[in-house]
């Protein structure tokens with residue numbers, strides 16, 4: 001096969017883009033290893049049969065022991081490997097919270113910088129078809145509260161590939177939250193093995209002059225739909241996808257708010273103590289003079305996620321909720 | 334209690350057949366998109382385990398379940414109609430449609446929860462047992478879990494705690510040979526999980542989990558020990574999971590030959606043979622039970638279909654009880 005040129009792309013699903021990033025990094029760097037439960041089989045596909053295409057010793061199915069294999073990944077990362085571990089559903093990350101929060105996030109600091117912990121934890125979150133309270137959560141806000149962890153939330157196949165490659169090459173622990181409902185969305189993805197999307201660089205996915213909508217992960221496409229319908233009402237929405245919450249691209253966010261004077265935040269996690277709370281505090285303290293009104297937050301209800309489709313739909317933020325929030329932000333509701 | 338009377342054997346037959354019929358109906362309904370969600374883990378093939386264990390329990394004993402929990406709950410005495418309603422997300426379901434398959438439970442029959450987190454129940458069970466002990470009751474807690482779950486830290490922590498405090502728990506490991514796609518020999522270095530009991534100084538036994546009578550007798554012994562204050566027991570019941578890990582699972586990791594073997598180990602047919610051979614029941618008696626159960630499950634479906642959806646305005650009392658002492 002010929003070397004991919006800079007501009008070559010292929011239409012890939014989100015899960016395939018992730019698989020490609022993993023495969024390329026496994027091939028480029030012999031210190032990269034994958035670990036996780038049933039990853040060779042892979043429910044959503046990003047790691048399916050990878051062990052057949054690369055050195056199979058570096059693609060390890062583990063027992064159901066999140067705390068053991070994430071802890072083992074920390075140890076391996078401290079001693080020269082670049083482990084990429086998968087938590088089958090982001091909800092199960094609670095089982096290995098100590099290894100992430102007390103160990104991975106703090107080891108570099110506690111050792112006075114003697115070691116680095118180049119670890120990636122991949123974890124699919126978000127709503128998908130009545131997955132209920134323990135298989136639907138978006139837990140990214142919990143980790144924003146822990147200094148030492150980087151957080152990626154790719155909203156499309158191109159970012160999924162580019163961000164994952166940056167995350168693997170990064171020398172610090174990165175939580176990489178994929179979205180279950182995005183796995184089969186597709187786009188033209190660059191095939192260049194050196195293509196990356198840097199951590200800490202937001203994307204302005206739609207330009208607009210009236211309101212800034214800061215939308216995370218699966219909510220980016222909902223925000224775009226809301227923006228398109230609002231355009232028919234003469235409201236021009238600017239949609240920002242932060243792509244990484246830590247590091248956060250403050251300049252892009254603040255520049256946009258300075259232009260529009262209004263901000264709506266949108267996330268799938270619940271409202272209280274959410275991503276929107278932090279973004280809102282940041283913008284009100286750093287762009288107060290430019291704000292024309294209060295920040296409006298759109299998020300899930302503050303409750304465990306219900307199983308019933310009717311209740312699930314009522315709990316989750318929708319395109320209508322986003323449009324309503326934009327109108328409210330403009331004083332039109 | 335351990336005596337195998339006709340009445341007891343037929344009750345176990347009815348329970349196993351109810352589980353089978355319920356699960357096959359759920360599978361059909363899942364295929365027709367009548368059941369929300371894609372993670373519906375069925376108990377087909379494992380009926381003898383829940384049935385034999387729960388037959389050794391009292392109504393007020395506790396039962397801690399797993400993601401594969403429908404069979405456990407039926408065996409503990411829950412009604413198929415309210416279960417089907419729960420699986421269909423209806424307000425009349427045991428959890429008012431909030432839980433669904435992975436969280437289905439009925440506290441009134443002693444259920445303390447199915448669970449979406451593998452291994453979580455292994456530390457909840459000792460707590461229920463501690464509670465019974467401190468409240469001065471002689472209730473026993475049964476804790477079901479899989480071979481895959483026996484590798485979680487909570488397995489080791491839960492068994493240690495229960496043994497240290499001599500708690501009335503019966504740990505029942507349903508070894509169906511797989512944790513999802515991973516065969517047992519790829520997830521642990523031992524063959525008999527019951528061996529692990531030795532580390533926690535409790536008895537550990539392995540039984541044929543496709544033989545309800547063997548399961549029942551072992552459970553009676555363990556439950557009696559627990560009730561007398563002699564502490565926990567680990568029972569490993571070796572069985573088979575006939576369906577995919579969940580209903581959407583293509584199950585490609587198991588060969589057609591392997592799957593073709595499953596029906597040869599059918600726990601229900603086995604009990605039928607035992608019944609006839611030992612004169613516990615005639616074929617027509619068994620047939621009558623089956624047709625009664627078929628009707629019951631049909632009614633359960635009607636009940637679920639006719640039940641209302643929950644109101645989208647969430648009841649705040651489901652998040653915090655709002656009460657105090």
Ligand SMILES: Cc1ncc(C[n+]2csc(CCOP(=O)(O)OP(=O)(O)O)c2C)c(N)n1
Pocket residue numbers: 037064066088092095400401449450451452478479480481482483509511512513574578
């Ligand atoms: C903490 C946690 N990790 C992983 C999973 C995903 N998962 C659900 S069931 C399962 C396999 C469980 O195997 P076993 O305990 O043997 O039970 P079985 O499914 O065979 O009944 C896995 C990996 C989960 N639900 N929770």
Ligand SMILES: [Mg+2]
Pocket residue numbers: 479480481507508509510511512513
């Ligand atoms: Mg199993």
